[in-house]
Amino acid sequence: MATITFIQHDGTSRDIPLTEGTSLMQLARDNRVPGIDGDCGGACACGTCHVIIDREWLAAVGPRNAEEKQMLELTPDVQPGSRLACQIQTTGALDGLRVHLPEHQM
Amino acid sequence: MNTRTLLPTTLNPTLRRLAEQAITKAQATIPIPLQIKGAHLFLKAKQRALKQAPVRPPVETPLPPVEQLALTEIDVSNPFLFRQGLWQSYFKRLRDEAPVHYQPNSPFGPYWSVTRYDDILAVDKNHAVFSAEPFIVMGDPPEGLGVEMFIAMDPPRHDAQRKAVQDVVAPKNLQDMEALIRSRVRDVLDSLPEDQPFDWVPTVSIELTARMLATLLDFPYEQRHKLVYWSDLAAGSAEATGGTADTDETFIGVADMASHFTRLWHDKAARRAAGEKPGFDLISLMQGNDDTKDLVKRPMEFLGNLALLIVGGNDTTRNSMSAGVLALNRYPEEMAKLRADPGLIPNMVSEIIRWQTPLAYMRRMATCDTMLGGQFIRKGDKVMMWYASGNRDERKFANPDAFLIDRDNARQHMSFGYGVHRCMGNRLAELQLKILWEELLPRFSTIEVLGEPERVQSNLVRGYASMMVRVKRAK
Numbered sequence: 001m002a003t004i005t006f007i008q009h010d011g012t013s014r015d016i017p018l019t020e021g022t023s024l025m026q027l028a029r030d031n032r033v034p035g036i037d038g039d040c041g042g043a044c045a046c047g048t049c050h051v052i053i054d055r056e057w058l059a060a061v062g063p064r065n066a067e068e069k070q071m072l073e074l075t076p077d078v079q080p081g082s083r084l085a086c087q088i089q090t091t092g093a094l095d096g097l098r099v100h101l102p103e104h105q106m
Numbered sequence: 107m108n109t110r111t112l113l114p115t116t117l118n119p120t121l122r123r124l125a126e127q128a129i130t131k132a133q134a135t136i137p138i139p140l141q142i143k144g145a146h147l148f149l150k151a152k153q154r155a156l157k158q159a160p161v162r163p164p165v166e167t168p169l170p171p172v173e174q175l176a177l178t179e180i181d182v183s184n185p186f187l188f189r190q191g192l193w194q195s196y197f198k199r200l201r202d203e204a205p206v207h208y209q210p211n212s213p214f215g216p217y218w219s220v221t222r223y224d225d226i227l228a229v230d231k232n233h234a235v236f237s238a239e240p241f242i243v244m245g246d247p248p249e250g251l252g253v254e255m256f257i258a259m260d261p262p263r264h265d266a267q268r269k270a271v272q273d274v275v276a277p278k279n280l281q282d283m284e285a286l287i288r289s290r291v292r293d294v295l296d297s298l299p300e301d302q303p304f305d306w307v308p309t310v311s312i313e314l315t316a317r318m319l320a321t322l323l324d325f326p327y328e329q330r331h332k333l334v335y336w337s338d339l340a341a342g343s344a345e346a347t348g349g350t351a352d353t354d355e356t357f358i359g360v361a362d363m364a365s366h367f368t369r370l371w372h373d374k375a376a377r378r379a380a381g382e383k384p385g386f387d388l389i390s391l392m393q394g395n396d397d398t399k400d401l402v403k404r405p406m407e408f409l410g411n412l413a414l415l416i417v418g419g420n421d422t423t424r425n426s427m428s429a430g431v432l433a434l435n436r437y438p439e440e441m442a443k444l445r446a447d448p449g450l451i452p453n454m455v456s457e458i459i460r461w462q463t464p465l466a467y468m469r470r471m472a473t474c475d476t477m478l479g480g481q482f483i484r485k486g487d488k489v490m491m492w493y494a495s496g497n498r499d500e501r502k503f504a505n506p507d508a509f510l511i512d513r514d515n516a517r518q519h520m521s522f523g524y525g526v527h528r529c530m531g532n533r534l535a536e537l538q539l540k541i542l543w544e545e546l547l548p549r550f551s552t553i554e555v556l557g558e559p560e561r562v563q564s565n566l567v568r569g570y571a572s573m574m575v576r577v578k579r580a581k
Contacts, residue, residue: 037517039518040524043524045230045528046528047528070526071526074265074268074272076273103277103278106276106277
């Protein structure tokens with residue numbers, strides 16, 4: 001079974017079955033992964049689905065888009081692997097993806 | 107003074123640059139309070155010379171039910187709409203019949219109203235087409251008081267100034283603040299009179315927000331009520347929001363605020379120069395950041411950003427603190443739910459902020475011709491995003507007027523705004539409200555609102571001037 005692993009800031013992790021054709025934010029929300037708020041419902045307008053992608057996976061998920069860049073600018077603790085989960089579409093190619101959650105959402 | 111509004115628009119670019127440099131230099135050398143006084147005198151002289159009447163606060167008259175009006179007559183800029191309990195019906199009619207609505211004749215000039223959730227979100231996100239400059243309030247502030255704040259700046263200038271100060275209310279810093287906030291909440295609640303009427307607004311809501319502001323600014327604690335007064339003046343100008351502060355009072359208040367903050371800034375700078383470790387307050391953060399370390403030399407930005415931070419932390423949280431008590435009185439079954447499961451507090455906090463929407467709107471200006479909801483908006487048009495209406499949009503929230511502490515999408519309220527201007531104090535606001543309710547619930551068996559609260563006169567601030575309450579302690 002294809003899975004995505006969400007790693008909380010305290011190190012605990014959970015494997016979530018990968019559903020294709022949704023966003024990483026929605027997948028996390030549907031599976032009640034704590035630490036992802038998604039207050040704007042996926043419009044790239046609130047910055048509360050901040051995640052940090054493992055370096056070896058950055059190429060597979062693709063670069064930040066312009067709107068996302070702007071929102072991440074305002075996010076505390078932004079890191080090189082920082083993305084907004086609502087802007088990452090889930091595909092079979094992301095089987096095994098490791099996603100780290102920040103300590104807080106903005 | 108705002109150099110851009112002082113100079114004629116026809117000036118050629120080179121002359122303009124020189125003139126701006128001269129004005130900036132003058133601003134940097136003349137003490138700020140004197141500049142404010144000068145602007146006040148200039149405005150009075152101009153009004154005398156041109157025989158202009160000074161702007162006076164609007165006078166309240168009963169408003170008609172919305173059904174009696176033609177669509178073209180609906181003017182939601184009226185500062186008495188909230189107080190007279192008519193805002194829900196007015197905005198519902200606009201959402202259903204004219205979701206992007208033009209009103210050409212208002213005391214604040216012509217403006218568009220955007221009233222549906224999805225349309226508001228689209229405008230808020232699109233800062234390139236819908237600019238936050240020059241002001242985010244409906245009318246322009248008194249001439250000469252056009253202070254500049256980053257909430258009313260577009261990227262990239264906005265981003266640099268916001269970044270300088272946002273850490274003070276960033277989640278990481280809040281952990282350190284939690285114990286302090288809780289001990290103050292306890293202090294205030296422990297001293298409430300039992301079984302006799304008192305006014306919740308000054309006793310609890312204003313007192314708690316004033317203490318928080320004094321801490322964030324490292325402002326002299328015993329003078330904290332000045333912060334509240336200045337904030338009320340800044341948000342309550344008759345020209346800007348239809349409020350009760352008249353121009354003379356506003357000028358005097360702003361001059362006083364300028365002198366206090368300038369002194370505080372120089373005092374902190376001197377202590378830092380003498381080797382003292384800088385604190386973690388707003389002014390120290392500004393002084394430690396390259397983009398804002400000379401802010402005191404740009405007085406209108408200096409004052410603007412401080413005013414923004416005190417207004418942002420004042421009316422909003424204050425009125426949500428009062429609103430929670432009011433809402434739970436109006437919906438006693440929700441109070442029963444809360445007593446049965448205090449774990450609902452975090453979701454209830456979001457629902458309070460949705461239900462109240464302490465700031466009704468933010469304003470934008472179209473930077474180019476554009477289409478929105480089938481309407482043609484011209485470059486330069488004023489566009490009001492009515493968060494208070496979006497939060498009651500039945501297309502987004504089921505049974506939107508009801509207060510439901512377990513509402514599943516309460517967090518999707520738009521009271522914090524969306525996009526680059528999203529409220530940076532949101533987590534602090536939620537924390538303050540959460541602690542208040544965690545401390546209220548076990549302490550009091552009843553919190554009863556007596557009669558109708560008195561609502562504030564404003565088209566921006568949806569607040570309570572007074573709300574009589576009686577509490578009984580839990581045995």
